[in-house]
Amino acid sequence: MKKLLLFVGLLTAVSCQRGFHVARQQSARLAVDAAVPADSSTVRWLAPYKQKLDQTMNMPLVTIGERLEKSTPESALDDLLADALLAQAAKQYGKAIDVSHLNYGGIRNGLPAGAVTTGNLFEVMPFDNQLVVLTLTGAQLMQFLTYFAANDNALVVGGVRVRVHDKAVTSATLTNGRAIVPDQTYTVAMSDYVANGGGGADFLKTIAQRDNVNYLIRDALIEYFRELGKAGKTITPQADGRITLE
């Protein structure tokens, strides 16, 4: 009987339970910095991933004769990067690309003389921008070139030769031989950043035919440089005069 009472008592206590409430609370934002020693077993676990990563990042892709820097209105580096995007965009897109474009501000470092590594290209293009192909009319293409010629005071473009007078584009010629006609359409490869209006080119946000290609601009550069290096020769890229200031 006593046991039963105890049992009933317990049951009552449990059924009367109304859960818990927070009586006190406090918070801290803990810095994960050099003051905290690294856990050695975690370091050991990560080591194989890190070693292979370092090998990949340090792997030479191609050897260049001299250091390359971006420059306005044009430089060997500007041309090389734009040509890389033009070639790789066409491969990824599976259709012809008329023009490639990189925003000048997005090129964050030059390339050292000697072996160019994947790591170097991560410094040139640290952002994970994806390739976007916009189909522009000839009129929109001219508007596009004019906008960036004025806004960036530089045009990092492939597939097109441009004459600029006082920051305005006076003429543009496609290297694939197509004429730029106002109401014909042209494919333009660029970063999602630019296509989203990130360079201030708001008119791009409303372009109806937009293809998002799941392909990083940086990967385009890495693959193009790897191709360049396959012959095993030192290359000395030059600016080819595609931008003419009048």
Add this chain to the structure above:
Amino acid sequence: MDASHSNRRQFLKYLGATAVIAPALPQALLAATKAAPKATALTILHTNDVHSRLDPFPMDGSRNAGKGGVARRMTLLQQIRSEQKNTLLLDAGDIFQGTPYFNLYKGEPEMLAMNRLGYDAGTIGNHDFDGGIENMRDQFGKATFPLLVANYNFKNTVMDGRTKPWQVFKKDGIRVGVFGLGIQPKGLIPENLYKETRYLDPIDISTDMARRLRQEEKCDYVICLSHLGFKYPDATVSDQVLAAKSKDIDLIIGGHTHTFLDAPVTVNNANGKPMLINQVGFAGINLGRIDLTFEPGKAPVVGGTQVVPVG
């Protein structure tokens, strides 16, 4: 029995980045509370937007040089777990993308590191789609913890059935309900990455979810793991918007906006009751820590809700 359901929680004053606590209760009542039975401690630990930062930032003179890294986070976690029996380690999304680790390994070491560190749950950020939804399936499939997201309908995608909306964690009798919320993918994530993932309204979903956790699942504490973002200048749904419209959420652990909060922010919910939002930057530079002490039953009745705003 206890008319004052609304006073279930007490509200505390946060002083700067660390410590805190000044229960807004009269001293006499506080003394009475002290006499109350067994208290149970629970420590909530959290990260957001770690972005593949497995190693610390390189020592290149930049602002975050030398900060972060999973091996150091492990040390902190071990220290805390040696002192606290009941812990929950949560992540608010964007595990992937941001270092070459992701480009090379597609997210595997990030997931395996989270397993090693003992994460209890995570939610999905927009960058977790960056390798494509098939890659998300492959990498998230390596997780030994649940990925919680209540407002993504993955039907017709390879992620169908691979996430849960919520989970209840039991810690020394305390029931903690955790659910996850993802951000609107349209316009943010290329469609070919998220495919037929359907985004459901996070306010509607979380109202149902939190009520269910509170009432049907009898949770003592409800946490929303959110990748909506802390707040926006326009009416875009955010943790702030969600908090103000919520009724049953105690804590939102947020992400996406890489917001460095010195301490959790207190927001009054739809019933005028304060709840917390926290977010600790990005890249694993910080580990967020919230220590809760639970006592049995409902909070003592206090005349009127006293709210001490965050300083």
